[in-house]
Amino acid sequence: MIYCNSVSKTALVVAKNLIFFHREYPQIDLSDPATVQWTELLLNELNQGNLLNRKWYRGLFRILEKLSIHGLAFHHAIRKKIILEFYNQFTDDELDNLIIVGGGFDVLSLIAIENEKTKKITELDSPATQFVKVSMLKNLGLDISKCNYLGLDLNNERLSHKFNEMNEPIKEASIIVCEGVLMYLTEEKIREFLIDLSFHFNGSKFIFTFMNNHEGSFHFEGTSVLAKIWLSLVGEPFLWGIKPIHLKLFLESCNMRLLEIIDTSEWVNDNLVEVKEKVAVGEFIAVATPFKKSC
Numbered sequence: 085m086i087y088c089n090s091v092s093k094t095a096l097v098v099a100k101n102l103i104f105f106h107r108e109y110p111q112i113d114l115s116d117p118a119t120v121q122w123t124e125l126l127l128n129e130l131n132q133g134n135l136l137n138r139k140w141y142r143g144l145f146r147i148l149e150k151l152s153i154h155g156l157a158f159h160h161a162i163r164k165k166i167i168l169e170f171y172n173q174f175t176d177d178e179l180d181n182l183i184i185v186g187g188g189f190d191v192l193s194l195i196a197i198e199n200e201k202t203k204k205i206t207e208l209d210s211p212a213t214q215f216v217k218v219s220m221l222k223n224l225g226l227d228i229s230k231c232n233y234l235g236l237d238l239n240n241e242r243l244s245h246k247f248n249e250m251n252e253p254i255k256e257a258s259i260i261v262c263e264g265v266l267m268y269l270t271e272e273k274i275r276e277f278l279i280d281l282s283f284h285f286n287g288s289k290f291i292f293t294f295m296n297n298h299e300g301s302f303h304f305e306g307t308s309v310l311a312k313i314w315l316s317l318v319g320e321p322f323l324w325g326i327k328p329i330h331l332k333l334f335l336e337s338c339n340m341r342l343l344e345i346i347d348t349s350e351w352v353n354d355n356l357v358e359v360k361e362k363v364a365v366g367e368f369i370a371v372a373t374p375f376k377k378s379c
């Protein structure tokens with residue numbers, strides 16, 4: 085089956101990076117088996133997976149990665165691992181509602197479908213990418229009835245309105261995942277999004293990633309000019325980043341309390357002492373929770 089070209093190219097990069105990393109560095113055992121299995125299935129459906137099984141292609145992939153953002157695949161593999169761990173932790177804490185924003189070709193929704201503890205799942209993404217994902221999942225014959233896959237353009241729509249349109253006003257606290265998305269929005273849109281979350285998702289855990297503001301650049305350190313041009317050409321330039329030390333205040337101005345920040349390069353130093361591979365630096369994983377402002 086041929087799918088249209090208007091899908092998020094960066095979403096495809098994340099999925100390919102995961103499989104590249106899993107195949108190329110089997111000694112660094114980061115990938116969860118279900119994540120690998122589902123991601124391979126999606127990539128194969130998009131005719132993007134088979135080449136990654138070939139050593140020569142992975143050699144080219146590795147060169148391309150070095151020339152664009154060195155260590156990005158390693159960073160993505162750690163990012164997925166940490167987010168899955170947070171999901172499992174918060175699921176154990178009885179949060180049984182999962183909302184994924186800007187899901188791309190991420191497979192957490194498919195993992196959650198099989199998790200009895202997660203009762204309701206909603207995944208949203210820009211309409212073109214979501215349309216392709218749903219077509220793929222249906223074509224693969226998967227039972228996705230437990231998950232609501234919806235189109236949402238955060239530049240023009242609010243998450244809460246989307247739920248209200250479905251006549252499903254949100255009452256439950258949820259696990260909300262927004263991985264690798266905020267960098268594509270302006271600060272104004274991010275504020276709108278976070279304030280919307282804080283009003284409608286009280287008691288939730290918001291797991292998200294954000295780019296550093298490194299001397300006025302929102303890119304990974306060492307990003308090549310070619311990579312920046314490519315991001316602009318595919319219509320996904322990086323628009324926002326913030327220094328980790330400023331995140332707490334920024335979130336508080338949007339009625340959210342910062343709970344944790346994880347830097348993947350520090351995570352490698354703490355957890356993979358023996359590993360000498362480079363990990364891309366510049367994006368952090370964070371968890372926040374909405375709070376009610378006292379009058």
Ligand SMILES: C[S@@+](CC[C@H](N)C(=O)[O-])C[C@H]1O[C@@H](n2cnc3c(N)ncnc32)[C@H](O)[C@@H]1O
Pocket residue numbers: 092094095096098099185186187188189190208209210213236237238239262263264265268269
């Ligand atoms: C780098 S991909 C990340 C995909 C996925 N979260 C992951 O980490 O595997 C960025 C995602 O953000 C989505 N996105 C970007 N701008 C958006 C917007 N204005 N509204 C909704 N989704 C958006 C894209 O469609 C894409 O799926």
